Amino acid sequence: MKILIVGSGGREHALAWKIAQSPLVKKIFAAPGNPGIAALAECRPVPAHHLEGIRDLALAERVDLAVIGPDDCLAAGAVDLLQAAGVRAFGPTQAAARIESSKSFAKELMAEERIPTARSAAFSDFQRACDYVDSHPLPSVVKASGLALGKGAVICHSREHARQALRSMMVDKLFGQAGETVVVEEFLEGREVSIHALCDGSQAALFPPAQDHKAVSDGDQGPNTGGMGCCCPVPWVTQDMLAEIKRRIVEPVLRALARRGAPFKGCLYPGLMLTRDGFKVLEFNARFGDPETQAYMPLLESDLVEALLACAEGTLGRTGVKWGRGAAACVIAASEGYPGAYRKGLEIAGLDEAGRVPGVSVFQAGTAVDQGKLVTSGGRVLGVTGCAESLEGALESAYRAMGLITFQGMHYRRDIGRRDQRMAGDHG
Numbered sequence: 479m480k481i482l483i484v485g486s487g488g489r490e491h492a493l494a495w496k497i498a499q500s501p502l503v504k505k506i507f508a509a510p511g512n513p514g515i516a517a518l519a520e521c522r523p524v525p526a527h528h529l530e531g532i533r534d535l536a537l538a539e540r541v542d543l544a545v546i547g548p549d550d551c552l553a554a555g556a557v558d559l560l561q562a563a564g565v566r567a568f569g570p571t572q573a574a575a576r577i578e579s580s581k582s583f584a585k586e587l588m589a590e591e592r593i594p595t596a597r598s599a600a601f602s603d604f605q606r607a608c609d610y611v612d613s614h615p616l617p618s619v620v621k622a623s624g625l626a627l628g629k630g631a632v633i634c635h636s637r638e639h640a641r642q643a644l645r646s647m648m649v650d651k652l653f654g655q656a657g658e659t660v661v662v663e664e665f666l667e668g669r670e671v672s673i674h675a676l677c678d679g680s681q682a683a684l685f686p687p688a689q690d691h692k693a694v695s696d697g698d699q700g701p702n703t704g705g706m707g708c709c710c711p712v713p714w715v716t717q718d719m720l721a722e723i724k725r726r727i728v729e730p731v732l733r734a735l736a737r738r739g740a741p742f743k744g745c746l747y748p749g750l751m752l753t754r755d756g757f758k759v760l761e762f763n764a765r766f767g768d769p770e771t772q773a774y775m776p777l778l779e780s781d782l783v784e785a786l787l788a789c790a791e792g793t794l795g796r797t798g799v800k801w802g803r804g805a806a807a808c809v810i811a812a813s814e815g816y817p818g819a820y821r822k823g824l825e826i827a828g829l830d831e832a833g834r835v836p837g838v839s840v841f842q843a844g845t846a847v848d849q850g851k852l853v854t855s856g857g858r859v860l861g862v863t864g865c866a867e868s869l870e871g872a873l874e875s876a877y878r879a880m881g882l883i884t885f886q887g888m889h890y891r892r893d894i895g896r897r898d899q900r901m902a903g904d905h906g
């Protein structure tokens with residue numbers, strides 16, 4: 479089989495790494511890919527958002543399956559375009575991806591299906607949004623309804639701050655169209671967990687729970703990033719909780735989207751908060767998470783290609799998905815200044831040595847090759863994943879490998895997996 483992977487991040491490198499292990503696969507293409515992916519796939523310089531270019535590449539190379547990584551490609555209808563051209567694709571259609579690309583749609587659907595989530599209201603009028611904030615308790619959470627690179631949620635502790643956030647999104651159009659509609663919601667307190675479910679339109683197979691670390695600095699300090707590290711599984715999420723999440727959150731979404739004529743095939747990734755009143759949905763994503771996927775892939779026992787095909791074909795119930803028993807920890811190395819402005823083109827050393835640490839895989843994200851040297855080219859530069867019997871062991875390997883990697887200004891969190899390991903029921 480020939481597989482095309484669309485995207486260029488650590489998530490896509492981890493997917494390519496796992497796909498390359500499938501005996502079903504003869505050749506992998508990536509568009510555009512990155513230097514890490516280039517060791518496993520033939521990279522073509524087609525930008526991920528150039529949907530016609532992606533379709534033409536898939537047709538020219540007669541690929542058997544296209545796997546779409548980024549949210550904006552799915553929201554723009556990559557899967558619809560590929561399917562219309564007769565190319566099998568993994569990922570939701572544009573209509574199904576609205577569960578991520580429109581928070582106001584997701585909120586409406588959750589209200590109709592009685593899926594637990596924060597109380598909220600959606601606005602496209604600035605003054606009305608301000609009035610709502612003024613008449614509700616603080617803190618309040620202001621969210622751009624559309625896609626905003628993970629920066630579209632602002633927790634506001636004063637009415638003035640909320641008004642500022644609303645103004646920047648609705649009046650100054652900080653996120654363009656994505657902020658024309660905003661969702662204002664109640665602040666939830668608790669512990670966050672990422673759930674991923676492969677879905678074939680009606681059935682779902684849940685991954686083990688994972689925990690992202692969004693803040694840039696240790697102790698969850700500093701601004702939010704795309705994600706600075708991830709652990710899997712999460713000890714305080716029990717099997718009973720997972721079963722409840724499937725029954726009360728994942729399956730109702732699948733039924734609701736199917737009823738609306740938009741069955742969800744792909745990876746459904748709800749971000750949840752365990753509150754005193756149980757799990758509540760913070761958001762739905764319609765794709766694999768990053769860095770979550772960098773922790774997941776080394777733990778996955780099943781053939782990923784078989785599972786992705788089953789999602790596209792609607793046969794997941796027969797295929798199933800098997801997971802290894804150990805734990806994985808991924809630590810992200812970022813450029814100095816990230817998530818703000820940062821320099822590019824700084825030489826990276828030590829990757830080979832890091833990759834030789836037992837149980838470790840190094841995934842590349844913001845890297846490039848310049849005059850034969852590997853250099854930085856993005857904010858999140860690479861992810862180092864350690865796998866072991868225990869989370870402690872996984873963290874130990876990941877940090878040992880990270881210690882061998884250097885580039886100027888490199889920074890990473892030293893406390894991945896160190897917080898929030900209390901067990902279920904202990905709300906502390």
Ligand code: AMP
Nearest residue numbers: 596619631663664665666667749760761
């Ligand atoms: P979102 O883009 O909606 O996932 O929000 C990004 C981050 O903001 C989440 O991972 C949470 O840490 C935080 N967040 C979002 N919504 C809420 C909420 N209602 N209450 C508390 N924190 C929230």
Ligand code: GLY
Nearest residue numbers: 690705767768769
């Ligand atoms: N882990 C954050 C994201 O993929 O959106």
